[in-house]
Amino acid sequence: MPATSKAQQKAAGAALAAKRGEQKVSELKGASKSMYDSMSEKELEDMASTPRHGKPEHKEDE
Numbered sequence: 001m002p003a004t005s006k007a008q009q010k011a012a013g014a015a016l017a018a019k020r021g022e023q024k025v026s027e028l029k030g031a032s033k034s035m036y037d038s039m040s041e042k043e044l045e046d047m048a049s050t051p052r053h054g055k056p057e058h059k060e061d062e
Contacts, residue, residue, distance in 0.1 A: 012047035
């Protein structure tokens with residue numbers, strides 16, 4: 001599942017770093033904390049590796 005915004009991609013990257021032990025889980029907040037709890041390492045990797053070009057900073061609510 002690709003990221004739909006730069007903010008979502010950054011949150012996935014932070015959660016992925018915590019899953020891999022590169023960052024403390026206690027440092028996660030908000031979306032990255034919930035992603036850490038609910039997504040697998042593979043799902044986070046897919047979301048964090050989405051190209052940023054052309055993505056909005058934040059996703060627009062519909």
